[in-house]
Amino acid sequence: MTEKVRCLIIGSGPAGYTAAIYASRANLSPVLYEGMQPGGQLTTTNDVENFPGYPNGITGPEMMVEFKAQAERFGADIRFGYATATDLSAAPYKVTIDGEKIIEADTIIISTGATAKYLGLPDETKYSGSGVSACATCDGFFYRKRKVAVVGGGDTACEEATYLAGLADKVFLIVRKPFLRASKIMQERVLSNPKIEVLFEHETLGLTGDKVVQGANLVKRRGQSDEEQVHIEIDGFFLAIGHKPNSDIFKPWIDTDEVGYIKTIPGTPRTNVEGVFAAGDVADPHYRQAITAAGSGCQAAIEVERYLSEKGI
Ligand code: NDP
Secondary structure: OEEEEEEEEEOOOHHHHHHHHHHHHOOOOOEEEOOOOOOHHHHHOOEEOOOOOOOOOEEHHHHHHHHHHHHHHOOOEEEOOOEEEEEOOOOOEEEEEOOOEEEEEEEEEEOOOEEEOOOOOHHHHHOEOOOEEOOHHHHHHHHOOOEEEEEOOOHHHHHHHHHHHOOOOEEEEEEOOOOOOOOHHHHHHHHOOOOEEEEEOEEEEEEEOOOOOOEEEEEEOOOOOOOEEEEEEOOEEEEOOOEEEOOHHHOOOOOEOOOOOEOOOOOOOEOOOOOEEEOHHHHOOOOOOHHHHHHHHHHHHHHHHHHHHHHOO
């Protein structure tokens, strides 16, 4: 089963849907495959208050429904399906959907996003959207004058802890090692902030609370002779232990950095394969915001339009 398309968009967060809006308005008849989590990471966020145009905020799932409706209004063909393999050795490029259907595409926009890493505790699922978050910029505002914890010892964790300290009354930074891995300047910001208490050599065992997070059970120096159980009272629990960009199926052809983020020519969504573009979090280790993802989706669609017209396809 093979189908030929001019513009294939893989992934359905703000980057993919924005690319679909622009590509369909440019008459490119884009086909978009939504992937495992239609709507992407925003569907796990409650309220989005920092996307311009929504002065009263909107929930992440609602926002993604609107993005999708806007793309469909201009004729984008949005389908449920998951890209399982690629062959980008020569155009038209081949993408396998759900292990069976082959799409041949003149151009591809990769907008498969990134997945925040979680500790793997059952309580993270239990309290999802009720005190557990992996994005301080998205959800920090709801914890003004409250107590929160951030897990991780890298730059993201330090950045998120510092950001949250500007809102919350108290921030615990839970670090499994006896030191921070973050850059010196980020460490200094954290260590000199009176609102942040760094809990070195602590690991999280579970969360407590009636319907919403009210505390965390930790263990200090696990497995050592002086191992100690610690309980902290918190209203929010933020994971900042890294993201995994969803780029595995492209790696045989597309250049990525050591973490797996797709490398693009700076200031553009162009990858090392002509006609293949990357937009949103899969290519963005720095900003990871809905608005920046949407902006890069727009850029990618404009690039596709120019590429196809240059090639006369
Ligand atoms: P990192 O991989 O750098 O750090 C992850 C942190 O999470 C580490 O402290 C790690 O601990 C900890 N961790 C991982 N798994 C677990 C676990 N299961 N339990 C407890 N802790 C865990 O990821 P970041 O997202 O912080 O950074 C990614 C990249 O982005 C880095 O290159 C960073 O420099 C960059 N970045 C730069 C920023 C800036 O310049 N402003 C801002 C944010 C990120 P351990 O140390 O023990 O492995």
